Structures are given as structure tokens and as C-alpha cells.
Amino acid sequence: MSYQVIARKYRPQTFDEVVGQQLVSETLKNAISGNRVAHSYIFSGARGVGKTSMARLLAKCLNCLQGPSIKPCGQCPACLEIAAGQCVDVLEIDAASNRGIDEIRGLRENVRYLPSRDRNKVFIIDEVHMLTNEAFNALLKTLEEPPERSLFILATTEAHKLPATIQSRCQHFVFRLLDYSEILGRLKQICLLENVEAPEGALSAVAQAADGSLRDALSLLDEVIAACGNRLDEVKTRQLIGVVPMEYLGGMLEAVHAGDARSVLERIGQLCAEGSDLSAFCAELTRTIRNLMIARSCGAQSPLLQVSGADRSTLEKLAALYSEEELSRFFQIMLRAQNEMRYSLQPRFNFELALMKLVHAGKLLPIERLLSGVGKPTPSEGGAAGRRAPEAARFTAGGTTVSPARSPSVKIVDPSPGPRPEIVERAPEQATESAVAPRAEEVAPAIAGDDQRLAAIKATLFEQSKFLGSCLNPLTGWRCEAGQVQFFFSKQGAWAAELLQSREHKEKLKAACEKVLGQQVKIYVTLSPESGKETRAPLSSRQRAERDPVVETFRKRFDCVWENVQDVSRGNRQ
Ligand SMILES: Nc1ncnc2c1ncn2[C@@H]1O[C@H](COP(=O)(O)OP(=O)(O)OP(=O)(O)O)[C@@H](O)[C@H]1O
Ligand SMILES: [Mg+2]
Ligand SMILES: [Zn+2]
Known part of the structure; x- marks a missing residue:
């Protein structure tokens, strides 16, 4: 007794039965109805997505004794024989096992004879990219002058390996992966x-x-x-x-979210003890993180999600724990781990390392935030803000920040002017209490003195756009009087002055000034160092560096002091 496997038993016999691939189906149907079927086609795409099925279907449509028709009868000898792969006028050649010139010569010989019974002779060459160069050249000749009533369908999973000469003689259909x-x-x-x-x-x-x-x-x-x-x-x-239940993946991700390295490692230990395939689990976790990323960016109802209805709500809840940024970082870590595990002698170690990275990745701050010294989560982070709240660097009323460390948390002075960095060990609960973030406007009035106000304006601008912030670097002077703020640039800074004069940038500069100065102002950008009482000589590179808010942020973060070293640029020349 012979059992026919499901995949073969349910090979689509009509266009209606083909799943997906609408573009290919529609184009072929139009060609058949309009009697405009080409002589040669390339069907390319991943394995098992319908290339061979579509090739046989096309052969049936053309050769059905009731046809040609886009609805082959399925009853006539031609239809039955093609479906069974036994039709003498439809030849299937497996190029993977018949790669050489002899097979293609045989094919060319065969092409010269008319179809024995049916309307057309159809050649389906599977895995065509496997042919040798000589074989390709021989095939090319045939494709150049295809005999009447012949049709070539070249199926391949790797279309890029086909010579351009072959590609240019065929109509190319790309079969997509199915959803x-x-x-x-x-x-x-x-x-x-x-x-x-x-x-x-x-x-x-x-x-x-x-x-x-x-x-x-x-x-x-x-x-x-x-x-x-x-x-x-x-x-x-x-x-x-080997598909892991959602609850199990969810449990692992919740342990990651809680920063519970111990629980994460114990779970991995349990998987190993159960004899689970860690690579398969890693692949599942990666897929889940991808799904979370999609749920976070496109919503839990997105058709891009590869999950059943029941798992959607679990995913939605999990996704709310993380920011898009975090998820893409996680995704990257997992993809790399998956790859490394493939070649590793100790895949378990790679997997453990990857999960530890996930645990710690949540503690990292984006560099922009570190630079601007503001650890306040942006509104776009939505649910993730809840996660970061106790951990992320934040302003406190005294101009201090609470560092990202989990336990014990460390308090350091924020980059805005204040006393020297002070490091205080604190219990985590206290850190949580003090982590109330006043808005930047509340911090601003504390800033006094011209340089400090300018530094604050720069920092505010820098937060919006690093480039725009750097436009204030070549500034030679500034003046703030009666609601008028004037910025002076010398010739060397002309580029910056020009940029700041554009309406869009000026608006941003104005907003930054108003935020820092706490009043409405008018902005003037002037290209003339002489005007203005507070005009200064051009700054040395050391002075510029000292005034740069980014440098200052780093200096304070890492508790550095300025040293009197020789100006490097000058020193080198001397
Ligand atoms: N788009 C599809 N619609 C319906 N069934 C499909 C489709 N794609 C694949 N199948 C099912 O999978 C089986 C194999 O498909 P088919 O031989 O057409 O794939 P293929 O793209 O030629 O793959 P390969 O590159 O491995 O040769 C079919 O018998 C059918 O049951
Ligand atoms: Mg095939
Ligand atoms: Zn038929």
C-alpha cells in the first residue's frame, strides 16, 4: 500500500488552490487568456513556495485537451498525466543531478521533435543554477531560437547564479515566502x-x-x-x-526585564537538564523578540506578526515592557548569538553570554542622552519609561543625577554647573524615591553668568540636534539685552552664521534661548566680530574645548581635570 505524503497529495491543481503568489498567478492567467505566453520563464524563490507546482499548472493550462484555459479540466489524459508527472510532452529535468552538457544536448535533440500528442512541449528545468557553464551555453542557444510549440520553465532557488545572458532571455517571476x-x-x-x-x-x-x-x-x-x-x-x-511555548519564552523575557541574571541562568540550566535543543530555543527567542519589535512598532494586530491569536495579547503585554530601541538592540544580540552558536564548541556558553547581554543591555543609556546629561526618558518610549524609571540617569532637584546602576545606585553630579562630582552610595529604594525628574525649564533658572547661560543654550540646542549645537562653537561673542539676543561670528564662523540665519534653525535657536533665559526673545545672528561690546578675540582650541558642553559633560561624568599640556596642534608644528 502506498501512502502519498500530504505535500504531494495537495499540490495545487488550479490557480485557485495556489496560496499567495497572486502576482505570478494573475500575470500568467492574463498571458494564457490573451494567448501571450512567452517561450521561457524563470521561476525563482525559496524552497517549497510553489515554483514546481506553478510550472506544472502552466503546462496543464496550455496542454489541457479542453484548453488552453486558465481552468484546466483536470480530467483529460493531458491533465491527469501532468499532475502525476508522467506526461511525455512535459519533461522535468533535475539540473542538480544532471548538470552537464550531455543532458542539455539531449534536451536540444528532444526540442527538435514536435510534441507527440499535446499542443506544446514543456521543459521544466529544476535547480537550473546548478548547470555547468557549457551546459548554460548550450541552453542559451536553444533559448535564443526556441522551436515552435515549446516552452521552457527554469526553476531555481538562486536566481542570482544564473548568467545574465540566460536571465535576459526569460521572463522572470519571483515567488515570495508565504505569510x-x-x-x-x-x-x-x-x-x-x-x-x-x-x-x-x-x-x-x-x-x-x-x-x-x-x-x-x-x-x-x-x-x-x-x-x-x-x-x-x-x-x-x-x-x-521544537517550538517552545509562549509562556516559557515570556518567562525568560520577564526575567531579563527584571534584570534577574540568576533566574535567567537557572532557566538555561533547566533547558539543558531537560535535554532541550538550545539552538532551537535561541531561534525561538529571536523570533519572539522580532515579534515584540513588530508589536511595539506596528501594534499587536499587525499581520507581520508570526503568532496565533492567543499569543498576541501575551506579546502585547511583553512588548510594553521594552522600548523600540531596546528591542532592536536585543534583536541584534540574539541574531549574533544564533550565528555564533552554529559554529561554537560550547553553544551553551554563547547562549548564556547572549542572555547576560540582554540583562545588561537594559541598563545602557543611549549615547545622545548621556551627552545631553538628561536621563529623562522621552515620551516615545511609552511603557519602557516605567522600566527605566528607577534605573536611568535622571535630574534631581539639586542638579544631581542618579546613575543607571541597579544596586547599589550611585549618585553623581550632572553636567550642568555645580559642585565637583560627588559619589554617594545609596540604597535602591532611596534612588527610586528621588528619581522625580523636573523639566529642563525648572533647572534653567539656577544657571547664572554669561558663559553658563551660553553653555546651557548650546546644550539645549545640542539635545535637539548635535549638528545645530555645534554651530555655536565658532561663536566669537553674544549679547542678551532687553529681550534681544545677538550672536556674533567672525569670518571663520561664517558657515555657522549662515546656517543659523535660516528660518528653521533660527526658530530652534530662539526656542533654546527662551527655554534657558525664561523669557521671549528676538534672535539676531551677526557676521561681524567688531560689533557688540562683548566681542572677544577668537578662542584657542583649548578655550573652545573648555566651553564645549559635550566635553564638559564628559569631563564631569568621568571626573577628569584639565591639565596644562602643550597645545597639540602647535606642539606638532614646532
Ligand atoms: N503557493 C503554494 N500554494 C499551495 N501549495 C503550495 C504552495 N507552495 C508549496 N505548496 C505545497 O508544497 C509542495 C511543494 O511545492 P513546490 O514543489 O511547488 O515547491 P517549489 O517552490 O518548487 O520548491 P523547491 O524549490 O524545493 O523545488 C506542493 O506540493 C504543495 O503541496
Ligand atoms: Mg520545485
Ligand atoms: Zn484537461
Whole structure:
């Protein structure tokens, strides 16, 4: 007794049965109806997405004894033989095992004869990229002058390996990977036809594991049915194909979120003790992080998500714990780990390292925030703000910040003017209490003195745009009187003056001044060092560096002092 595997049994026999690939289907249907079918096609795309099926379908449409038609009858000898892969006028050549010139010579010989019964002779060359160069050249000749009533379909998973000369003689269709939901739909349909009772969770696991290939999905379904019989069991299905339950992945991610390295490591230990495949788990975790990233950016209902309905709400809750920034960092770490584990002698170590990185990645601050000295989470971080609150660097009323360290937390002086950095050990609870972030405007009035006000304006501008902030570096002087702020630039700083004179930049400069000075102002940007009482001589590089808010931020963060070293630029020349 012969059992036909599901993937073969359910090869699509009509365009309606083809899942996805609408673009290819529509174009081919139009060509058939309009009698404009080309002589040669390339069908390229990932494995198991319908290339061979579509090639056979096209052959059937053209050769059906009732046709040509976009709805082949499926009953005539031509239709039946093509479906069974036994038609003498439809030749399938596997280029992976017949790579050489002889096979293509044989093909050229064959091409010269008319079809024996059907309207057209169809040559389907699978894995065509495997042909040798000589074979390609021989094929090229045939494609250049295709005999009447012949059709070539070159199927390949690696179209980029085809010589350009071949590509330019064919119409090229790219078959895309199938969506999770398309695969899930087809699995449900087939289970219904096969009288298999399948909970959505089980089919969802199969669809996820298939990674866009319908053939892979159907092969997995075969395996699962073999193991479970006609009533699929969700837990068994997941175990069988190595898909980890959402709760387990969620648990791991919650431990990461809590910064609980111990729990994370123990969970990995448990996985190993159970004999789980760590690489598969890593792949699952990576997929989940990708899903979280999508849920965070596109919403939990996005069709881009590869999950069942039940898992969507879990994902949504998990996604709210992290910022987009964090998730993309996590994604990067996991992708790298996945790759490294493949070649590692100790994949467990790589996996542990990756998860420790996730635990610690949450404590990192974006460099821009560190530079601006403001640890206040931006509103766009939404739910993540809750996570950062106790940990991230923040302003406190005294102009101090609480560092990102978790425990014990460390207090250091913020970059705005104040006393020398002071390091105080604090219990984490205290840190949480004091982490109330006043807005920048509340901090501003404390700043006194011209240089300090200018530094604050620069810092505010820098926060918006690093480039714009740096435009104030070549400033030779500034004056603030009666609601008028004047900025002076010398010839060397003409570029900056010009930029700041544009309306858009001037608006930003005005906003920064108003924020710092606490009053409405008018802005004047002047290209003349002589005007203005407070005009100064051009600054030395040391002076410029000393006034640069970024340098100052770093100096204070890392508790540095200025040293009287020789001016490097001058020293070198002497
Ligand atoms: N788009 C699709 N619609 C319906 N069924 C499909 C589709 N793609 C694949 N299948 C299922 O998978 C099986 C294999 O598909 P097919 O042979 O067409 O894939 P392929 O793209 O030629 O793959 P390969 O590159 O490995 O040759 C089919 O018999 C069918 O059951
Ligand atoms: Mg194929
Ligand atoms: Zn027919």
C-alpha cells in the first residue's frame, strides 16, 4: 500500500488552490487568456513556495485537451498525466543531478521533435543554477531560437547564479515566502479535508516553524499526524517540532526585564537538564523578540506578526515592557548569538553570554542622552519609561543625577554647573524615591553668568540636534539685552552664521534661548566680530574645548581635570 505524503497529495491543481503568489498567478492567467505566453520563464524563490507546482499548472493550462484555459479540466489524459508527472510532452529535468552538457544536448535533440500528442512541449528545468557553464551555453542557444510549440520553465532557488545572458532571455517571476497566516490557513483547510482535529495552537506552531515554506509546513504536519493520530495535541506538537511555548519564552523575557541574571541562568540550566535543543530555543527567542519589535512598532494586530491569536495579547503585554530601541538592540544580540552558536564548541556558553547581554543591555543609556546629561526618558518610549524609571540617569532637584546602576545606585553630579562630582552610595529604594525628574525649564533658572547661560543654550540646542549645537562653537561673542539676543561670528564662523540665519534653525535657536533665559526673545545672528561690546578675540582650541558642553559633560561624568599640556596642534608644528 502506498501512502502519498500530504505535500504531494495537495499540490495545487488550479490557480485557485495556489496560496499567495497572486502576482505570478494573475500575470500568467492574463498571458494564457490573451494567448501571450512567452517561450521561457524563470521561476525563482525559496524552497517549497510553489515554483514546481506553478510550472506544472502552466503546462496543464496550455496542454489541457479542453484548453488552453486558465481552468484546466483536470480530467483529460493531458491533465491527469501532468499532475502525476508522467506526461511525455512535459519533461522535468533535475539540473542538480544532471548538470552537464550531455543532458542539455539531449534536451536540444528532444526540442527538435514536435510534441507527440499535446499542443506544446514543456521543459521544466529544476535547480537550473546548478548547470555547468557549457551546459548554460548550450541552453542559451536553444533559448535564443526556441522551436515552435515549446516552452521552457527554469526553476531555481538562486536566481542570482544564473548568467545574465540566460536571465535576459526569460521572463522572470519571483515567488515570495508565504505569510504565517497564509500557511496557517492552508494547514486548517488540509486538516479539514483529512478529517484531522487540530487545535489552532498546534497548527500555529507548525506554521511558525515552517518559516514561509508551505512544503516544510506540510511535511511537519505529516510528522505530527504520524505521532498524534487524527487528534493533534498542542503540547505534543510543540515538543515534536521544537517550538517552545509562549509562556516559557515570556518567562525568560520577564526575567531579563527584571534584570534577574540568576533566574535567567537557572532557566538555561533547566533547558539543558531537560535535554532541550538550545539552538532551537535561541531561534525561538529571536523570533519572539522580532515579534515584540513588530508589536511595539506596528501594534499587536499587525499581520507581520508570526503568532496565533492567543499569543498576541501575551506579546502585547511583553512588548510594553521594552522600548523600540531596546528591542532592536536585543534583536541584534540574539541574531549574533544564533550565528555564533552554529559554529561554537560550547553553544551553551554563547547562549548564556547572549542572555547576560540582554540583562545588561537594559541598563545602557543611549549615547545622545548621556551627552545631553538628561536621563529623562522621552515620551516615545511609552511603557519602557516605567522600566527605566528607577534605573536611568535622571535630574534631581539639586542638579544631581542618579546613575543607571541597579544596586547599589550611585549618585553623581550632572553636567550642568555645580559642585565637583560627588559619589554617594545609596540604597535602591532611596534612588527610586528621588528619581522625580523636573523639566529642563525648572533647572534653567539656577544657571547664572554669561558663559553658563551660553553653555546651557548650546546644550539645549545640542539635545535637539548635535549638528545645530555645534554651530555655536565658532561663536566669537553674544549679547542678551532687553529681550534681544545677538550672536556674533567672525569670518571663520561664517558657515555657522549662515546656517543659523535660516528660518528653521533660527526658530530652534530662539526656542533654546527662551527655554534657558525664561523669557521671549528676538534672535539676531551677526557676521561681524567688531560689533557688540562683548566681542572677544577668537578662542584657542583649548578655550573652545573648555566651553564645549559635550566635553564638559564628559569631563564631569568621568571626573577628569584639565591639565596644562602643550597645545597639540602647535606642539606638532614646532
Ligand atoms: N503557493 C503554494 N500554494 C499551495 N501549495 C503550495 C504552495 N507552495 C508549496 N505548496 C505545497 O508544497 C509542495 C511543494 O511545492 P513546490 O514543489 O511547488 O515547491 P517549489 O517552490 O518548487 O520548491 P523547491 O524549490 O524545493 O523545488 C506542493 O506540493 C504543495 O503541496
Ligand atoms: Mg520545485
Ligand atoms: Zn484537461
